Amino acid sequence: PVSREETPPEEIPSPKTAQNILEQLDASVPLSSPDSLLDLPQLIDVALEKNPQTRAAWQQARVAAAQLGESMSDYYPDLSFEAMGGYSKRAFPFPDGTAVYKGADIIPQLEMTYILLDFGRRTASAESARRRLAAANFSFNRELQRVIYNVESSFYEYDAARALEDAALLNLELALSVLNDVNTRLELGLATRPDLLLAKQVEAQAIYDLESAKVSVFNARSKLALSMGLPANSELHVVSLFDQPLPTELQSQVESMIDLALAERPDLQAQVARLRASEAELRKAKAAFFPTIGVEGAYGGQWGDYRLYGADVGAPGINTEQRRHGIGSIYNAQLVISWPLFEGFSRKNRVRQARANQEKQREILRAIELETTNEVWSVYNDYQASYRRYEYGVALLEASEEAYQATRESYDNGLRTIDELLRSERDLSSARYTLIGARAELLSTAARLGFVLGRVTVSSPRPQ
Numbered sequence: 001p002v003s004r005e006e007t008p009p010e011e012i013p014s015p016k017t018a019q020n021i022l023e024q025l026d027a028s029v030p031l032s033s034p035d036s037l038l039d040l041p042q043l044i045d046v047a048l049e050k051n052p053q054t055r056a057a058w059q060q061a062r063v064a065a066a067q068l069g070e071s072m073s074d075y076y077p078d079l080s081f082e083a084m085g086g087y088s089k090r091a092f093p094f095p096d097g098t099a100v101y102k103g104a105d106i107i108p109q110l111e112m113t114y115i116l117l118d119f120g121r122r123t124a125s126a127e128s129a130r131r132r133l134a135a136a137n138f139s140f141n142r143e144l145q146r147v148i149y150n151v152e153s154s155f156y157e158y159d160a161a162r163a164l165e166d167a168a169l170l171n172l173e174l175a176l177s178v179l180n181d182v183n184t185r186l187e188l189g190l191a192t193r194p195d196l197l198l199a200k201q202v203e204a205q206a207i208y209d210l211e212s213a214k215v216s217v218f219n220a221r222s223k224l225a226l227s228m229g230l231p232a233n234s235e236l237h238v239v240s241l242f243d244q245p246l247p248t249e250l251q252s253q254v255e256s257m258i259d260l261a262l263a264e265r266p267d268l269q270a271q272v273a274r275l276r277a278s279e280a281e282l283r284k285a286k287a288a289f290f291p292t293i294g295v296e297g298a299y300g301g302q303w304g305d306y307r308l309y310g311a312d313v314g315a316p317g318i319n320t321e322q323r324r325h326g327i328g329s330i331y332n333a334q335l336v337i338s339w340p341l342f343e344g345f346s347r348k349n350r351v352r353q354a355r356a357n358q359e360k361q362r363e364i365l366r367a368i369e370l371e372t373t374n375e376v377w378s379v380y381n382d383y384q385a386s387y388r389r390y391e392y393g394v395a396l397l398e399a400s401e402e403a404y405q406a407t408r409e410s411y412d413n414g415l416r417t418i419d420e421l422l423r424s425e426r427d428l429s430s431a432r433y434t435l436i437g438a439r440a441e442l443l444s445t446a447a448r449l450g451f452v453l454g455r456v457t458v459s460s461p462r463p464q
Helices: 018-024 040-050 052-075 121-187 193-227 254-264 266-287 346-412 418-453
Strands: 078-094 097-117 292-310 320-338
Touching: 040 052, 040 121, 052 121, 121 193, 121 266, 121 418, 193 418, 254 266, 254 346, 254 418, 266 346, 346 418
Parallel strands: none
Antiparallel strands: 078 097, 097 292, 292 320
């Protein structure tokens, strides 16, 4: 057998490394340093420029714009150039013999075709393309809102993860402080070894919580980078939002918010445009039952060199040869009516398909409207609940801090046991986590509310 070495096709790309991906990104992206922290608007700017989803949506809009331009070309005449040439030889039999014709000719000409009337085909095609362009533009706007919302949500999650890490560090410091006090009291004979073991148990739990919080910070930062369209291992140094004012309570009723979402959400507007495009396609399918009326014309010339010889070409009974050459003009103009009468029911089935697609788009629109109503209602209730949970978290933390201080003083004075002190310490740690979680939930819910309403706005959170 004959063996041969096969090589992979050149168009198959080589595997990419992390360095390859980073090199493809614009080096001018202001990806952070500890001395220059990025705020939320800056992160969103990077995401809108680098996220592949926004780039793909933009290219889809450009495709729709090109398709609209293509549909408008039917309003213009078709102009083409055609040239034919060659050598030919033909024989013509006569009673006295055979005449032979042979020669070469070249026929160049311009041809034009223009449709005068097509009973709405061109108008329907252009309307469908125009509506699809509008749908692509609205979809692009919605994709921008989606990217902004994802960055906001990831940013709040990252900020909360860092706050949880800080809280875990405070809890560890508190556990170490309690452990030192128990050690001191044990040396003075005021505490027992089980008290020391309980304090060490709380310290070990605090260390575990701190390490878990560090992992959560890393994962949240990776998620933020991915939402921006960057590799997960990108270095990001961003501002903290913990001291920033939170969203206020909702003043609008849920019904008015639903009306606002139904009127302004880009995905709803995009689906309305798709429905209008399907209606135009149905009109085009119906117009196919009518004829098209147009004109066709051509203008050109013909150059030839001909020879004719044989019987009766010259004087009767004498075989002679005649030669002709020259240039002549060719032109024609005609009115053309084209009306297919039967095409195997294809036109009827195209109408059925277009009508079914129209109904499909209408039902999709209704489904999106119902989903929008449900989303607004759900996020409205979530926002109200998140606001109340945050207020509860603030009150819980204040009460837990006061309770811990009182328990610590009582413990130092010998009026409380180590169990009561450690329980109060755990309550304080839980209250810190509760407040941070409630605050992150409120910020994320506020961002989701803007996304559901189709009104995504971002203000700079950088401290003044």
